[in-house]
Amino acid sequence: MVIKAERGKIKREYLKQAGEIIRQGGLVAFPTETVYGLGGDALNPHSSEKIYEAKGRPSDNPLIVHICAMEDLEKIVKDVPEEAYRLAEAFWPGPLTMIFQKKDCVPAQTTGGLDTVAVRMPNHDLALEFIQASGGFIAAPSANRSGRPSPTMAEHVYEDLKGKIEMILDGGEVGIGLESTIVDMTVSPPVILRPGYINEQMLRQVLEQVEMDRGLLPDQGTLHPKAPGMKYRHYAPRAEMMLVEGKEKIAAEKIIELADQEEMQGKRVGIISCEEHKNWYLEHLKKESHPLEILKIAGSLKQEETIAHNLYRILREFDEEKAEVIFSEVFETPTMGTAIMNRLRKAAGQKIIKC
Secondary structure, X not given: OEEEOEOOEOOHHHHHHHHHHHHOOOOEEEOXXXXXXXXXXXXXXXXXXXXXXXXXXXXXXXXXXXXXXXXXXXXXXXOOOHHHHHHXXXXXXXXXXXXEEEOOOOOOOOOOOOOEEXXXXXXXXXXXXXXXXXXXXXXXXXXXXXXXXXXXXXXXXXXXXXXXXXXXXXXXXXXXXXXXXXXXXXXXXXXXXXXXXXXXXXXXXXXXXOEEOHHHOOOOOOOOOXXXXXXXXXXXXXOEEEEEXXXXXXXXXXXXXXXXXXXXXXXXXXXXXXXXXXHXXXXXXXXXXXXXXXXXXXXXXXXXXXXXXXXXXXXXXHHHOOOOEEEEOOOOOOOOHHHHHHHHHHXXXXXXXXX
């Protein structure tokens, strides 16, 4: 069942129905400011098991618990350090997830067997109303089949999970388009386990010290398994995907060369560019007929939030258009570049061509 919001609001009767589905152990997809989440009762182990089953997600990959009130945090975690209160004051509600030692009321099925729990308070009115209607504790990874690009529209959720969940709350397209930043508060200094909209510089304005997990750096091994949604390959289109890294014009020329080689073999090729570079590709495509090459513009380097907002939608569009190979520029932008490139590297399976 898909319930569409009217002017950003869901009728109270449907919110009550969604809450009842959760209380009965069912699953409801809902929008947040980052991506759509697949919600179940965080304190019901069977609900978490259903989430893993619906997504096809490994059960050792922890889920994020979403809350709607600050006082609920202490009900599920053993200790809230002073630094966490400072971060919550600065960024909650918002796209920040913090990891704490869990209380026994949070089942191991929700935390992937870990003794820690990831918690966030989304900055989305419909999400907060849904969480409250459901009892206050919603376990929710992104509402997609495991490994696929995260959903930024209700249509994406339906495409991946139709017939597997009871309800989808359609609040329209989300705002940010990339998952929340994850910070481990069980260590000192706190460690960023997943980059997001709230970047390292923003966190340093609140905390004296914060470190970046070395696993987030290219070619530095695997990520800490505490980070929900980051232990396995994610965000991937069906096509083989490669990133091309180098000086802007040289990288574009390499992408064109590689795309032509694949097209000559009869493959349908996707190209991801920014607004500032699109004319290089358009000029090439105009010179000769390239019926198997698809150009998509992720957004502007000057407005880097547009790249984050559009990324997952573009990857899904390539699937719809049956692209077999995708070549993407890299987007090392100053504010969201770390988060954008983290998702792109994982979508490409760390395949990077340097030129």
